[in-house]
Amino acid sequence: MPPVNLREALRQAIDEEMARDDRVFLMGEEVAHYQGAYKVSQGLLQKYGERRIIDTPIAEAGFAGIGIGAAMVGLRPIVEFMTWNFSLVAFDQIVNNAAKMHSMSGGHFHVPIVFRGPGGAAHNLAATHSQALESIYAHVPGLKVVMPSTCEDAKGLLKTSIRDENPVIFIESEVMYGDKGEIPEGEYTIPLGVGKKVREGKDITIVSWAKVLAHVTTKAVAELVQEGIDVELIDPRTIKPMDYDLIVDSVKKTNRLVIVEEGWPFAGVGAQISHEVTNRAFDYLDSPVERVTQEDVPLPYAHNLEAASLPSIEKIIRASKKVLYAD
């Protein structure tokens, strides 16, 4: 099967799930007649019609709430945010209704909904349109957070997310929609909460995910391997639930850990992983866990400052050598 790009992989997932289950529908800004702001939903209006591919007004709180209500009464909505930055307008709906309804209704209502769209920085979109919000959503009990780094994972994980009985935050990346990758023939799904060992190694464990993994960390790893450092690279794929076992087992082997994420440092996903590893593999650590994150500033617009703020190959190599005492 020829490689597909990420938007095609995501479309296949939505298409297959809509064909499989007529309760599934897609809703969001420009998803229907414009064929999707990033063309993820191209062709779906023609195939499923306006009842199931629904253009909404620019009113995230409203359509997120409508989606949650629809999910509570038995439908399985996919709500697309043009970017995750705009989800902040719908934050109350997601955090207070989607995440908590199952618990607060004593189990009477499930909210089987997927909120999806691109997150993180692209290029020169400045502070309010470049945010990596995964740690904020992962903080909330009741939400699952999924962040694929490959086409194969994106399709398999999105299908599982749509079938999940609970709300799933599914974060893609604008700069990855054109990335090409092989996907398996035929029907497949990938379970949530199961990470993937991208590369086996014995000297150092690097944990990274989504765009920063695909576009930055893998390049840094290639350079480290070139220098003779045998890196074990782990993609958790799901931020919550996090596959701690995979990471802890790896650290027990390599004794050193670097976590690379696009979000800000304070209370970031890496901080949580670091805590878990320090607890469960304390006696196996030969150096303090290092993190590479975005700098703790609103992301600048200027290209040079934007690059300086985000995780880079240089920063990852520096952190890796630090935990190896090779700096």
Next chain:
Amino acid sequence: MAVAVKMPKLSDTMTEGVILKWLKKEGEKVTQGDIIVEIESDKADMELEAFDTGTLRKIVVPEGGKAPIGSLIAVIGEPSEDISSVLASASMANVESQAAPAQKPPLAAASAPQVMSEPASTAPAPKGQPTDGRIKASPLAKRLASEHKLTIQSIPGSGPLGRVIKRDIEAALSGKIPLTPTSQVITPGTAEEVSLSPIRKTIAKRMAESKQSAPHFYVTIEADMDAAIAFRNQLNNVFEAKISFTDIIIKACASALMRHPQVNATFLGDKMRQHHYVHIGVAVALEDGLVTPILRNCEQKGIGRINQELRDLVDRARNRKLKPDEYQGATFTISNLGMFGVEDFVAIINPPEGAILAVGAILEKPVVKDGHVVVGHTMRVTLSSDHRIIDGAIAARFLQDLKKMLENPAALVSIT
């Protein structure tokens, strides 16, 4: 009325102290009993309480400065009181002591409080050097060291601030010398002057005095340790303890010393004092010297208790938390370098004690038993004795008994 705060004498051998930290600022109120300053003596770091209530008017010796005992380090008085007379009388006293050094013991001979310009222990240490007495090691290194029964203190750390890390343990296990032996930044071809810490100065003075005044002689004996090894294993199999060979050697020495009071003696010039109790000093290596915490009345204590007390003393010795009475007044000293694989060595007597025992490693060796060469485990110990009070035969008889105790360790368990 304004009163002088003077450098206290915190140990018998202290001649001067270093101000580590002022806990009160000039102008701050102090109440009698408040801890106002931390002082480093030649033996330990100690806190000084205020003997008076008032306002800390003047700090004469700043942090990092050193001052001889009895010299003015601060003034406590009323907020607006004139303290010039206290300051003046203090400097007069120092002038006097300078003018008549012959009449004063050398302790007070130093001039007015000197302020060291070199960094003292409170100044930030250069990168790569340990900043305190703590042994730094990664959790993995600690686990590996304990799995391989290595003492982490003896392994040089190559990580930041001297942290012992995995590669250091691996180097120690392989018996290889690490590429960078210390974490200090060393420029080849240069030399540097390192000022002596108070503890280093004390060691220098006392060891030179000992070797110059006490005529040392040395007697070595080798003990078969197979029984002691089995004895230790038996104890550790039954009790929730980690009895060490040092614990067993201390107990064996205590038993032998009670039988040989001439060895358990101190030299007092025109007489000697033979002790009918055994206070054993155990040499503990520190970053910049050594200290000998004392296990008192070892003759009355079982091996388990010796183990517990020694563990606590060694811990606090490494953290410089010993009180003066915990390192003064031994009747005999043991120095053990066995953990470094040293077969035998000779030690310098710690005066006024009459003898010191230097303990080597337990080595696996061919030995002759009943006319056959077999694999045995032997340990060599060397007694350094002060010939002014101990003769060769006395030393030899003591060692003979000590050997017997070590080779028949059941005798170390109280049977009465």
